Amino acid sequence: MRICLLVAALALNTIHAAEPPKPTHADVAYGAHAHQLIDIHLPPKGEGPFPALLWYGGIWKASKHAVDVNRFFPHGIAVIAVEVRTMEDATKDKVKEPISYVLEDAMSAVKFVRENAAKWNLNAGKIALGGGSQGALPALYVGCKAPELVTCVAAYRCQPTIDPKRMQEWVPGVQWGAPALGCSFEESLKRRDELLPVIQKWSPDWLLSKSAAPMYFENEWGMTKPDDIVETKVDSSGKKTEVHKPLTQNNYDVHSPAWAVGFQKLALAAGAVCHVKYPGHPTEGYYDIWNFIIKQLTSKP
Template sequence: MKLALLPLLVAASLHAQVPGKPVEPPNRLPPTLANVAYGKHERQVLDFYKAESSKPTPLLFFIHGGGWVNGDKAPVNDRDRFLAAGISIVSINYRYSWQAQLDGVVPPVKAPLDDAARALQFVRSKAAEWNIDKARIGASGGSAGACSSLYLAFHDDMADPKSSDPVARESTRLMTAAVSGAQTSLDPKQLIEWTPNSRYGGHAFGFMDPKDRKSRDTRFAEFLQKRESVLKWIKMYSPYEHVSKDDPPVYLIYTSAPAIGQPQKDPTHTSNYGVKLQEHCKAIGTECQLVYPGAPNVKHKTITDYLIETLKK
């Protein structure tokens, strides 16, 4: 591959997987099962696309982006290619953080992340019925969906084997996660050191007017100032905090080259996030592939290439 083409390929991958910017046309065929409820809230629904196979298939578990304040499960990039490769797909909706904030969920990010875990457990509970291989599930998504995917990838298993609820007894562990434009940390102290003009993350912990979604990124200074008051939650919900040696491999792709400690044109999706997570993973002994324009040793040009190869091993 010519190096000059890499920025275009990276941009296409991120652009395709950030909600509101799909590059493929709307799905030509409806889901095999649409709006399957995995909880009681109207947003706790998922779509299932079944790959035809005589044996249990791997699964792409897709979490849409949109800053946890908007977005929808409908656009799934490269859907037909995954299905043709024998990989089934689940794409989920989840409670927005502003809805959680209005409902008194503390911190608000608990809702979308708990929903992602619950949806994954629900899907595993349907493995026999839907012909899914429980051991071969890879999460993906862009932006906030990427952050949610990494949270699942790095978090210890949230299964409760003693629960009376059979869904809660299912594992939340993944085989891998492959994401675009991921926020790898929700700690404002780290973010301001990595990228001085950082502005994202405060809404996850209630620094937002839930009745005005445009206020999402307007209170970062307050978030940083009051960091100590929410530090226990940062430790609970920031993907960076959960990395351990037994975690599955992850793949990250960004549209811009990193510049640690310098302001970024798009600080919410800067590859500075990826550089710092990769350094952290390397120190711990967890595999983390990082792709951005000009990145060295690129093994997989796109998320789709990576996931098909990894899930079909």
Template sequence: MTTRFAIAIFGTLVLPIMLLAQSGTDRFITRMKNDDINGDGKLTRSEFTGPQRLFDQLDEDGDGVLLLSDVAAQKLKNLRAIAGDQSGPAIGSADRQRMMETIQSRAANLRQGDAAMRGGQRERRDPDHRDVRYGEHERHVLDVYLAKTENNEPAPCMIWIHGGGFRRGDKSEGSLFARPFVENGIHYVTLNYRLSQHAIAPACFHDCAHAVQFLRQNAEKWNIDKSRIAIGGGSAGAGLAQWIAYSPDRADPTAADPMLRQSTRVSAVVLLNAQTSYDFRWIKKHIPGDAWMGDGLQQLFGYTIEDTDKIEDEQFRTIQECSPITHLSEDDPPSVFYYRRSKDPEIAMQNAMDGIHHPFFGLELKKRADELGVPCEVFTVETTKDRLFYNRRWDHAVAFLKKHFEMD
């Protein structure tokens, strides 16, 4: 087969796929832009008009928000993978079958979405106990996913707190991450908390602490080893998890309610795209760009960015009290941070959403943790190898927990 003829066949096979993929990508991006009614460059679950399953697949870190720039880049990368590099050496007849198999495989990846770019295939698992009440508010509910244990021995537990800017999100999002934990002998719990439209800070922080106490109070019922409980979350949930992990134990031995006598201390912390401070002054100093102006923080603490000079001392004390980095001390548990972005400062300046999830948050906390001798790891995405690691972060997280839970 001549070189020209081989390339012609290759073009004949690939071109329709490329055109179809390009057309589908354009339509998809256009639909996403149309969904973005307020033009902020991101979509929440309520704004997204496509299938719920598709949203879950595109939502890499499970924070309930899609960045349009990420989704567009993801689709275009798939398209380029199909197109390949046609400027290389000639394709001989012996390679034709392999070429066709490659084209078919890549086309299938386009139809299904690139699983690696979605952080691996994720499958929802139904909880063993759904909507268990831990308080009086309608959002004081949690789901329990039970692991199988040998001889019915108590097993460690991972508590996951959803993100969503303190204004949205639901515990059901955590079902996407349950399987790696329960399949490795770790119970898994997801919880809801009051959002900022229900009550401003510190309400949601106290809610999550009470949920930890509730789990310890009911540990025997679900076969949980109360001495081995870890906590984690994504974005806002990561901040809530850190606050519990780094704050002094909230157990009150004199409380009339036995639940409030339970400890809030945990064994380890697993975090996605975490903020470590909510003080806009701290954020303005350490994070480039406009992240410090985030409206989610304004709503959480009840101020407006135009009137920061009118914030009273009591409000500032609440903001600092709710900032995890304020509480870090030498007796705190080990933490691992996963960020889906590079630590390049320019990333934080692209838009406020990239800034508020920038690795500088975790890296600043790590500086303090290193000074105190508290184990702390921060992973960022700088290379293709880093991206592959991030996409398989749950394997690393499980290994991290098993080490600190002293599981064989």
């Protein structure tokens, strides 16, 4: 158990680079808002055009998260960190459907990269999308809404729906996502039938079809909540120290693989390709989320 937890924690801690890498092109604007920005990390070697992974940041607080580029540079893959307008921005602007800011920007960023691919020596026909936790929702939205724009979608320990009813069917008692629909979670659950047209417009699970981009979910915890988690901290000298911390029920519920399993059932029923990996549940053909991205972006037609 301890070994499994340690491995899981290491995966969690290394999803992003230990030190943020310096972008080849920093803070490139794809819109007029201060939060509509991307950082482009191009492989230092290779002729290109390079396939690219777009990785989304926060949807509540503006942020960019670049995954460890060293996973992808050896394979000639560029990494692009995407910042979007947030639900906080939408609430400030009194937007009726706050999630619209996030997901409209998710789509705009992909189109912007494709339109300017030649400028940065990128392959517009080989673009993967991904995100961790909240950041996976925009990736899944684009992959289901406009699959013709992307090659695949990678979702790490994520929440793939804004439908309050489905959330609680998959993870009983969980509350997540407010104010995506412009109200509290409790109110969205009470008004779910009234809000269903909005949910169906923006939620990836309601946009699933046979043509959806291939998707891969990975979670570091299994279907049963572990007692604790192990974090590995590294000091300035490089010394590593293991720190055991209790895993709260809320943290587990929000990042449980039950979300991915529930989404996968809907995806497979729709005829979409959807893989789910968690401890004790491997995937055929891919040993993890990173291997999936690399294979999808480097495979020949």
